[in-house]
Amino acid sequence: MAHKIKDIRKRVDEIVAEKDKFNLAQGLEDRKLNMQEMREMTHSFVDPRNVIGRDDAKKDIIHLLMDQNENSSRNVDVIPIVGIGGLGKTAIAKLVYSDEQVVGHFQLRMWVCVSDDFNVTRLKKEILKSAIHKIDENFGMDGLQNSFRELLSDKKFIDNLGVDELQFRLRELLKDNKFLLVLDDVWNEDRNKWMELEDLLLGSCNESKIIVTTRNNSVATIMGTAPTYHLDGLSQEDCLSLFVKLAFKEGEEKQYPNLLEIGNDIVKKCKGVPLAVRTLASLLYPKVDELEWRSVRDNEIWHLKQNEGDILPALRISYNHLPFHLKQCFAYCSLFPKDYEFKTSLLVQFWMAHGLLQSPDNEKQQLEDIGDLNIKELMSRSLFQDVYVNYTYDYSFKIHDLVHDLALSIAKGECSVVAKKSSVAAEVCHLSISENGQEVTTQLEKLSKVQTIIFLTEQPMTLLETCISRFKHLRVLTLVNSSFEVLPSSIGSLKHLRYLSLSHNDIIKQLPDSICKLHSLQTLLLVRCNNLERLPKGIRDIISLRFLIVTTKHTCLSEKAVGCLDSLRFLFIDRCENLKCLFDGMEGRLTNLRTLLVNECPSLTTLSLSIRHLTALETLTIMYCKELSLMEVEGEDNQDLKLSLRKLLISGLPKLEVLPQWLQGSANTLQHLMIGECENLKALPEWLSRLKSLHRLTIFKCPNLSSLPEGMEALTALKELEIKGCPDLSRKCREEDLHKIAHVPEIELDDDI
Template sequence: MGVCVSEDFNVLKLAKEISKSAGGVISENMSMNEVQASLRSILKKKRFFIVLDDVWNENRNKWISLKNLLIEGDQESKILVTTRSHKVVSVMAPGPIHDIEGLSENDCLSLFLRCAFNEGEPKHHPKLVDIGKQILKKCKGVPLAVKTLGSLLYSKTEERDWISIRDSEIWKLEQKEDDILPALRLSYNHLPSFLKPCFAYCSLYPKDFRYNNLELIQSWMANGLLQKSNKSTQELEDIGEQYIKELLSRSFFQEVEDIGVLLTFKMHDLLNDLSLYVAQHDYCLIENVNNTNNFEKARHVSILDHNLGVHAMKTFLHKLSNNMRTMKFSCEDWVQFGRSVINIKESSVETCISKFKHLRLLDLRFSRLKVLPSSISTLKHLRYLNLGWNKKIKKLPNSICDLQNLETLILVGCEKLEELPRDIRKMISLRFLWVTTTQMHLRDNGIECMCSIRNLFFLDCHELEYFPKGHQRLTTLHRLGFQNCESLISLPQGTKHLTALENLVIKNCWKLNFIDGDDYPTRLRSLTINELPQLVTLPQWLIGSANTLQFLDISSCQNLEILPEWLPDLSSLRKLQIHFCPKLLSLPEGMGHLTVLRELNIHCCPGLSRNCKKGVGKDWLQIAHIPLVKLTE
């Protein structure tokens, strides 16, 4: 099991993450006693190996509390801790201690050349390689420094570019022992000017946060950080995707996971430190109000101090600048592992509305609101409003429809929301709408007329049966999703007219039955099919996306017995996932024709996994060309 700890050594959070890593089922509201019982049940009399990465805790009592949760395991079990602090070692010892040295000179050079050149290129640029060796001496064997500088110099073949990095004045600045920030700052300084504020914006998220491209792009859009030339025909979301790819290529993000409808990724702790450094006083992440300085002039604030009472919160908000642009009160995964929900009341929201008239982004997810003040309509500059997981809100004021500039509205997790606002058609700029509602029929509110919508997702709409007619006018729709919509009988009629639709997600829609015909999308790039008990084979209409489909996820389809013989015709397929389909035993003939397929994941499909096993399975030769094959029975 492996857990990234970082600076917050929260025992309940860590116990949940360890339990989850071991295959346990956890929930947001589990108590310490429940987690302890689960963890001890999982580990009882078993030998385990746990890695606790990047530990900063110097409180011995916290360490003992965590260790006591693990006593049910076999005595030969091991715990490996990584830390940058010798004081932490003294707290967590006894045990062998290893001071890890940097990479060897040869390993540094190998990693650097792999990041700076394409395969086979270094031999054509011997002078650049020599300069690279001189640069590496300043990286002190730290892989992150080597990787970021190598990525920075990728595709640069002019000697002056390499020499400018080698001779940069940043290396001469006073720094702590083994400090690699100069190497990272060099990479930041060489970012294009339009990417620098986007990177600084990431300082609003805590360490070890898992970003997703959709939320980050919508946040950048809301604050006007995406630059579009007057002649460009690109949509802002597409420009945002380019920004993400650029930061990925420069190693500013890591641990990338492609789950079809979106990408998730993390930022290394040292790069998070760099984002805090370059953000200066314009951005402020507040995890503890009492330990925060110089926040009064910030224009972008993320408040994650869940210990603030209502009065203290109101007092704190009044200290902030009136010129606020971003106000975040939570993060997507902030409450998943034991963090308390921030106690936001209507009075605090009213303070934000009355004080921060230029607000562009307001994030109130996981709050405890019962109503949204009708004065929300006065925030004329608002581009992004997140009310997700406010489980007590029943109605939204119709005045919210006066937000003519609103681009993103997130209402997922609002499980008591009775209906969408009556005049939602008036929100002419809305591009991103994710909804949970108890409505049975989406009628008479004009959602089908919102021709600016690009992302539309329905989550936990348990009563939803039908989609309104006329939705084929949603010609800009790129992503469409239905999850936990158990009453949904069929996909909306006229789906074939959604010519821009690229991503379709259908999860846990028990009554949904695919009917073969021509009324389906034909240029999908990503399709996720999950928990559809009526599905016995893939729908024939998927052939229409044979030249465009890149990601296919088939999960928890208990009655899926056979994959169609035309599956190898999906010539653009790059990633195929098949999980929890126990009746599926084999792959169709011709899988070798999927020449661009890079990843095949088969999980909890015992018969299929055995038949695909390397060297012995009857289907192995068909998939031997795939670079990454993951099989678990």
């Protein structure tokens, strides 16, 4: 080891000498991102303002949907939309899917992303899940059969249905509803698979429609019954309009005619493909250096041999312009399947486990914040898309399949997806395993440098034990949806392990004590481990733990269990049915905790924790705890509380009668307050007007609330007010209380009754 250190020092000295030779200055890369200049994050439905030049296509497809086609003997027509990758087939389908005329025409709308896996059973489940989300959006559920009440309450119920039961429920759901089903990104050319699914859908209401988006004309031939809609590239004029919208601030292009001319040349190279235009425009925003623009226009990548419709050169240029730290983070995303829905908080934990998040020496940023900035920067460059904000604590996104192809090409050699017929290079460090069997095991035996193993399908215990014994430098191990009754005690030998997920294991009852030897562990996920009896007694020894999600049958999480986890930043207590108290005897602990979520703990009666000690807490979410009143800390002196809450969500607390006084301790920081499904909450406190930083207030399903408190006019930072399921309160806001909220720019109230 001493000789190795000596060699490393020698190499560093040589680098320093080279630096001096070329007069290079030492400095930190500027990694700050101007958040106000970032693109506005959108939900999973496309914003029509961001789609240019597709009005005619939208009208044509809507016409096909409304066409009753009297010559057809079918009651369900299939309309294929065909075009090369990146043209915007999905965007057009989303525009049509969300159009008011279409929403009013169909009783039921469903959206399923098919991608490479045309597994008929999976698709049936996804169709049902989508139906639950959208069912009778316009017509109510009064006519819905009682057999579906259970289905509507829990999507997890669908995953446990047998094939016959699944088929029966889908038929029952569709038979009396005129529906629109979008099957997005279809690659299947096996006609038999399509016919199996088609037979199930044909018994539905007349005038039902299916839209299929695909790059493959053969798919359109197999599935289509209506004329195929061939989506062409955008015109040069529309491409330039899109480029200008994304590459310049509003009206700025007039100040830089030279850049506009260069931009026009760049757009020509994009060959009418919106994804290429978006990616390069996002790369150049808001740069004004002509040399940078010319370097994109004249890049040698454009001169490589390309297939027709190939946009990878445009994407590769965008990748090449990424800072090094973002290149590493982006490449890691290749481990996950196409159409994978990334949860931002978990992706940041993956990056953190591999040391990809480094805080500049002169800044005291939390690693979680740096990871979040990385994600937002990749979004701003159009490499991440379909952003969906979950207001509880997180947001999710997806990667376009062509961008996924780019990530695969970049990460080749370091990251690999292992299947039975795949070929894995010996130097691979990061693996996701999509199949099982001896062929997979044989491939793993050739490897030695593995740091990541993500099991995408259930694996036998023998393979897990082999991985633990062979790969001693593992940093990430995910065993999601596994069925291990016990975890091998050898897990404690993985001293470098930083990320461990056992989520959705329904049969595991206990964790081995050896897990407490994982002193480097930063992330532990025990989501929906419904039979886990308790956390191991020595869990307090996992001193590096920053992110913990747990489901357990234990009755109390006390100081003895998690009291020493002072590195903890994120804690989610989920579906602990027996849990009666939280944090008993833990005053003065968890001082670094920033996010606390408590969900579906029906026996919980007290938090047993003085709020005054959670001085770093920024996000607090408490949902569906029917015995919790939040009153246990009342009686303390709340005047001197100095809290830093930014977001508070309270929902499903029937015993909540008044908002807790300790909220006043966050008067200068609270930005988002959401209160829902609290039927005994009768009034909002007068001190609500002291929340000077509040810019979003959401109240839903609190039927006993009848008025807003006096002084609402003082909430000058309030930008959004939403009131739903509170008829008396909405009516009052339209009449007597209108003056209290007249200054709020965005107000959404219950419809008039």
